[in-house]
Amino acid sequence: MTRSMVSRAASGLVLASLAVGMLAVPVSAAGVTTRWVDDDGKAGPSSCSGTKSAAKTIQKAVKAADANDVIKICPGTYVGKVTISGARKGLVLRAATSTLPVIKAVSEFSGSATTLISVQGVAGVTIRDLKLRPIRASSHSFCSWSNGIRATGATGIQVRNVDIRPTGSGPFCGVASGVILADGTTGTVRDSVIKDYREVGLQASGAGTNVTVRNVDVTFAHSGISPKPAGGAAVLVSAGARGVIRDGSLVGLAGYAAAGVRLHQAAATSVVRDMDVTTFASGIEARNVKGGTIRDNAIHGGQVGLQLLDGDGVVAYGNTSSGATLHGFYISGISGGTDAQRTTGVDVRDNDFRSSANGALHDCKGESAYVVSGSSGNAFDRNRGNSSDPASLCDLTPPVP
16 A cells, blocks of 8 residues: 555545544534514614514514524514414513514404413413503593413413503503413513503412512502402412512502402412502402411501401411501401301411501401401411400500500
8 A cells, every 4th residue: 555545544534533523422403593573574683773584573473483582573563462382482572672662452342352462382481571552542432452461381481571551541441461371371470560450460370370470560550440340459369370479569549349469269388478569459368278478568558458368377477557448457257157167277477457547447357256266276476456356366556655
């Protein structure tokens, strides 16, 4: 074999070795695709002023998207609902710049509420930095009114910096419900605003639903029509869902039968803490639950501050209620029920229920003497109040000399 033949053979071995080595390195999956949306049809690849072709509607970009894609939405107003479904795990829907784009409901009255952004069984979706604007018109009694975001069976959802409120003026329309998380949805809603809802500001419902709501401000500002009697809560955790509700602000409207936070058949590990709640018929309410923690909340005004209605096993401490027109704290059982059906096993301690409202009935009020009897298993300790019925619900505050 000549020297040149040896050299060529050696070179071949080296190339073969390199090829084997390259094959040994895992080949990465297709990279994440960034998809642009701009109402003029031009954006990208790095800014909204780009010249590449872009989707004019958000739904068109979603339909083209694959798992883990990022959809960047340029400033503008986009009319019509958005549905996220199918094989789009990890999809990100977000503003492209610091100027938040607007997603707006159609103007025609459809006869029922629609949803501006719907997530149907897709895991890991992120929705952030958007304004959602249902129509609210003053010229007639009916108009298009919509839910902001509805997620069903969507694990690991993240909603952040979303502003949901109606546009226009008039008493009969607005947001149906701001955010609805249901049927096994898990994840977080934070740093957001919901204003002027007709039914529920934010709702978590259904077994397996487990959500954390943090630093969310919800305002019921509807001045023309009361919320539905069965709804009517700024935040509602119901039907077996678990909610951790904390560090937010809830504002109601005098004269409306609504609750700030309502735990209704919620999971026993639900928590309400560090909330600022103002002017609701019921500031924080636990109804037909078998546990839950309510702590370090500040409740102002309204009719009743903290209510436990058939709320077995609830722990409530560090809360304050002031300015209630009926009671700072009220505990009851099933209406008309027997003693065995009434609230049991609660631990209510270290709360301040002193009311500053003139004519308040009691700072602390129990349905009957049963609530403080040994058979109830209820414990009340170091709660401050100016009046109490039965007397042992609150330690009465001595009058100031």
